[in-house]
Amino acid sequence: MITLERRANVTHWTSLRSIGIALIITMLVSVLVLFIMSDQPAQAIWQMLTFPWQGRRMEVQLGLVLQQTAYLATIAIGLSVGFRANVWNIGAEGQFALGSIGAYTGYLLLGSPETLWALPAILAAGMIGGCLWALIPAALRVTCNTNELLTSLMLVYIGGHLLTYLCIGPWKGDPKAGQAETYPLPDSLRPATLISGTELHAGLFILLVAFIILAAILLFTLLGYRLRVAQHTPRAERFAGFSPNNTVWMSFAISGAMAGLAGAVYMTAETGKLIQAENYLENFGFAAIVIAFLGRLNPIGILLAAFMISYVNVGASYIQAALRVDDSVADLIEVAALFSFLGTATLDQYQLKFTRTLRKSRGPEVLS
């Protein structure tokens, strides 16, 4: 019989070990999935693992991975702020959209400038957009005690429709385009590419800086501390003099601002314009929820998890092109990772114990 027993000692080593186990399970499941979905499984597994070195230019493929990593990690660390404090903002996708809209609004308000110096203001406008959108569920929770899971999620769809509306309505751009979109930003305003031929641009650098600043705040300041206190013990939170409502406001403001910044960078750097929602949003806001938990709400963990998931995503698109394996394989691997990471997290606190005797019956019978 197998039982779970609370560990007497919980150390970093036990955490690392359970992460290792989760990685192994994820890999085994991935191999299994590729075996089922591919005619040439060995080939698929090999290419999935080594795809950056398969094509002509390694830096292009790795660039794609790092590009996704930056967006996912930025949004995920913002979300982790709330998740640490039991504030469930699952609407980052909407805040990302409003970040893009905010940035475009900033661009229009500044009178469609041409010079790069307007970029910080435009990005700031994006942060404000994401932040304000996130404050709606915060206000509803604080004033009406509404469940923020529902409100933040519903605002994703409202945000998406708002984006599409702007593209087909007031800000409608080139009518000959194959999709509803706004007029593009001038090239002079878009963050410069850092390594030519790759997707690595200065905007990703900005995201990295924002990530590091927030990570430092979480690790070293009182703000990070109060969020950790708030996570499980609202009474201790009040005892320490922290107001639970302020925690809700702050969590939403920070996660909204981070998603908004990601949206603003995405708009200025990747697309250069707003596009109707279904052609614009890439589910970064939802994937970031998974990343936050895969990374155990820890900044370094989040960075690694974002890299891992991006690697899988880009790798899946690669083998889709190269070997015609459907790229939904990435979704399966992501889910497998989520399950095994959450499942093995139990092993941090508990250990499996195999008891010697097998009981045949549960009755109070005589043993002899």
Added chain:
Amino acid sequence: MSPAKTSALIETRQIGKSFGKTIANQNIDFQVVPGQIHALLGENGAGKSTLMKIICGLQQPDSGTLFWKGQAVEISSPKLARAMGIGMVHQHFALFEGLSVAENIAFSIDGAVQGPALEKKILALADKFGLAVEPHRPVFELSAGERQRIEILRALLQTPELLILDEPTSVLTPQEADQLFDTVRKLANEGHGVVFISHKLKEVRDLCDSATILRAGTVVGSCDPRTTSPEEIAELMLGSREIKAVSTPRDTGGERLRIQNLTMSVDAQSLQIESLSLLAGEIFGVAGVAGNGQELLFAALSGEQLCRPADSIVINNEPVGATGPNGRRALQAMFVPEERLGHAAVPHMSLIDNTLLTNVTNPDIVSRGIVNRQRLIDNAGQISERFEVRHPGLKRAAQNLSGGNLQKFVVGRELLKQPALLVVNQPTWGVDALSAVRIREALLSLAGSGSAILVISQDLDELLEISDRLAVLHQGVLGNARPVHEWTVEALGLAMTGSEDNHDHS
């Protein structure tokens, strides 16, 4: 294995159990015969709870054998234990906060009785045993004392042959405890076996006819508590350690705390204090049974609940009714709540991080929102050194400490700041005897150095030992304060149950 040849209801032979490297039980021989009220004595961490958990199926022993009515058994689950006739009332409550009293009871008894029939049964039992409960009230509204009554009731509803009571009287009034003792004696007379776990030797001597004493996971002795002196039993429990608290003479000085015309009402609790003045160097005791407004009194003083007008609470001559906890801490007022885990400390956080909990506005440790980690670690180190906190490492989670050591830590965290006013709720609840003595000594020496201390406690002996003045909190109303030597235990007991006019006319 051969069946045992005793008439014991339950018998354990050579029971061993360890958690990781911690040995909780080692070679434990223990038995209870029908009709016996058997005391299980020992400090916190001596292994009493583990042994009882094994008997009631919550945990499986690593070694040794259990015999139920002479037959070797494996008690694989609490459900099986209940079916066999073993009932347990736990010290820590296992209740669903969102459910009502009746629903909680319906959940745990395996019978089919539900709804009005169950309620009738509950009320009949409650009446019979003097355990007042209201079946419809949700548990989250109830105090610790009321919650324990539910636990006792739901064990009794199973009509167990063996009933285990884990510190059942810690939150009862003397009168309620007496009623419980009557119940227990009745059960014993009917041939049931009772295991009675307690820290209070006096009740063990009044109630029990045999006792087993545990220390550090092993049986160190057994005796008839009626004929063995309390000193002998205490020595067996503690080994040969000094257990007398030292008291220091004190001078009283200026006024540290004044409460006037304070009336507040939050959820189901209310609080009404006409006037109270606390001077430097004085220890003021607030007695009362759990659920009589202690939580609200503490929250009102700590600033977790604000009150109007602001001058209904005055700390160090500053009106603070509208000031939160950290504003009050800035006036050198410090607070120690009753619940160690979840209120005074965050269970999964390290001792270092828990040191920060009441130091977030301490300029030595936090400046401009940035935590000075080194000073924090030094502070945590000083606390554990000065207050003899035995811990497996400052980086380890608070939940890894025993109750006594964690309590020394959360009390020490405030004492280290040399508060002008200290408010402490249940300073030694569920704490082993030695730690309790240390904590009381520390409180006395703090008062000796000129601080005012307000102690809220349900342990009368404790209050009588350390307080200078004492008042009783009953149904949210704080009665008149009198110097301790003017009180008697009987008078206190009566005031605590509201049987006596608490606002005396003299």
